[in-house]
Amino acid sequence: MRHTWRWFGPVDKVTVRDAAQAGAEGIVSALHHIPTGAVWPADEIEKRHDQIRSGGLFWDVVESVPVSEDIKTQTGDWREHVTNWQESLRRLSASGIRTVCYNFMPVLDWTRTDLRWETRHGAKAMRFDLTDFIAFDIHILKRPGAAGDYPERLQDEAAKRFSTLDDARIAALGKNIGAGLPGSADGYTLAQLLEKLRTYHGIDRARLQANLIDFLTEVVPVAEEVGINICAHPDDPPWPLLGLPRILSTEDDYAHMLAQVDSRANGVTLCSGSLGARADNDLAAIATRFADRIHFVHLRNVTRDDDSLPCSFFEDEHLEGGTDMVAVIAALLTEEKRRKAEGREDHQIPMRPDHGQEILDDLSRGAQPGYPAIGRSKGLAELRGIERALSHAQYGLRL
Template identity: 85%
Template sequence: MRHTWRWFGPIDKVSVRDAAQAGAEGIVSALHHIATGEVWPEDEIAKRHDEIRAGGLVWDVVESIPVSEDIKTQTGDWKRHIANWQETLRRLSASGIRTVCYNFMPILDWTRTDLRWETGHGAKAMRFDLVDFAAFDIHILKRPQAAADYPDWLTDEAARRFHGMLDAKIVALGKNIGAGLPGSADGYTLEQLLEKLRSYRGINRERLQQNLVDFLSDVAPVAQQVGINICAHGDDPPWPLLGLPRILSTEGDYAHMLDAVDVSANGVTLCTGSLGARPDNDLPFLAKRFADRIHFVHLRNVTRDTDTVPCSFFEDEHLEGGTDMVAVIAALLTEEARRRKEGREDHQIPMRPDHGQEILDDLTRGAQPGYPAIGRLKGLAELRGIERTLSHARYGLGG
């Protein structure tokens, strides 16, 4: 695999040189300052390449070109936004980019109730607490009919939790849940979030699935033509939130997407953390099931409080949690070997150590939540160790 590292641009407190020292070979980045739905300017694309090269690495993967809410709902400027997405692909291809990640989650990107939850040994990790989330939905956001989406025991517990919350906790929950895309300036107040939710009235799971297929029917042929692989990141967490449908949470969801737009450029971002929050997602199996359409990999692990859907969970160390990371990496290396034998140009799959716990000096650096320097370095070192071992001549998985 090609070892990459997410970098949020010059504002990132973890530099490109830090990533190179950690063992990364390439950078995953995006132009977060460009408004969603607009074409990425050629000079800004070139500037980002130059910034990354100045740190000693190259820009390998775009994560992400945001998909606008207009596209997801097929309202407003959605056709113009699709045309702009297509043009951005052309410009990125001309600059040398070959992999673009995106997601199709309505309104919220990854959602956590606590961005710096303290683990047993004092590290800080991101956490999704189901009771806190229900308390936010029912009592803080006050979404109409929210309580009907939860079982009685959960609504009762959420009420108890809310009535014992300090004001600071209530404010923090609103900020954490409404934070928007990592690295972006997007984010929602409670009023803005309610207004966004109203824009999804009448859009059920089947409608949102069709809107994704329509989007891909327009952009995947362009990606194929210009030599870019586009890859869909899964829902995080992988179940409905705030009454919104989720459509990339399971094996069946991904199979539907790939079958509906069956071109090789249309593929998967295999995120073991996002999909791993569901006990019914077998990640080693999924790595084999979609092997030839996996264009990008996020490797991280979560520990679930219960094996139910939905559930509470926290982001564990990369080799802990519920996913067998050795088996996942073995499946990916097997696929890379197969691609090399076929002569595929994309035989090397870009991978990044996704998220990480804040440890040691991370605790005072104040980096982007989930993206510390030392915690990710530790994860990358562990993942590289597994890959190096499985690629040893004795095992032969590296081809």
């Protein structure tokens, strides 16, 4: 695999040189300052390339070109936004980019109740606490009809939890859950979040799936034409939130998407952490089934409080948690070997150590939540060690 590292641009407190010292071979980045729905300017794309090259690495993967809410709901300026998305692909291809990640999660990107939850040994990790989330939904956001989405037992637990929350914790929940895309300065107030949720009234799971397929039907031919692989990131967490449908949460969800737009350019971002929050997702099996369409990989691990759906979980160390990371990496290396034998230019799959716990000096650096320097360095070293052992000519598995 090609080892990459997410970098949020010059504002990132973890630099490109830090990434190079950690062992990264390439950078994953995006133009977070360009408004969602707009065409990415060619000079801004080249400027980002220059910034990354000056740190000693190259821009390998775009994560992400955001898909607007207009596109997801097929309202407002959605047709113009699709045209602009197509043009951004053309400009990125002209600059040398070959992989573009995106997501189709309505309103919220990855959602956590805690951005710096303290683990057993004092590290800081991101956490989704189901009881806190339900307390937020029913008692803080006060979403109409929210209580009906949860069984009575969970409603009672959430009411008790809410009664213990002070003003600071209530404010923190609003800020954490209402955060925008990673790397962006966007976010929602409670009133703004409620208004965004209203735009999805009448849009159920089937309708959102159809809107995704319509989007892909328009953009995949352009991706094919310009030599870019686009890859959909899974829902995080992989179940409905705030009354919103989720459509990329399971193996069957991806099978539907890939079958409806059957092109190698239409692919998967395999995120072991997002999918791993569901006990019924077998990550090694998913990696094997969709191997030919996996264009980008996020490797991280989560520990679930239990195997219910939905559930609480936290982001554990990369080799801990519920995902068998050795089995997942073995499946990916097997696919790389197959691609190389076919002579495919994309035989090396870009991978990044996704998220990471804040440890040691990370605790005082104040980097983007989930993206510390040392915690990700540790994760990359562990993942690279598995890869090296599995592919060793004498001692490794016969992949």
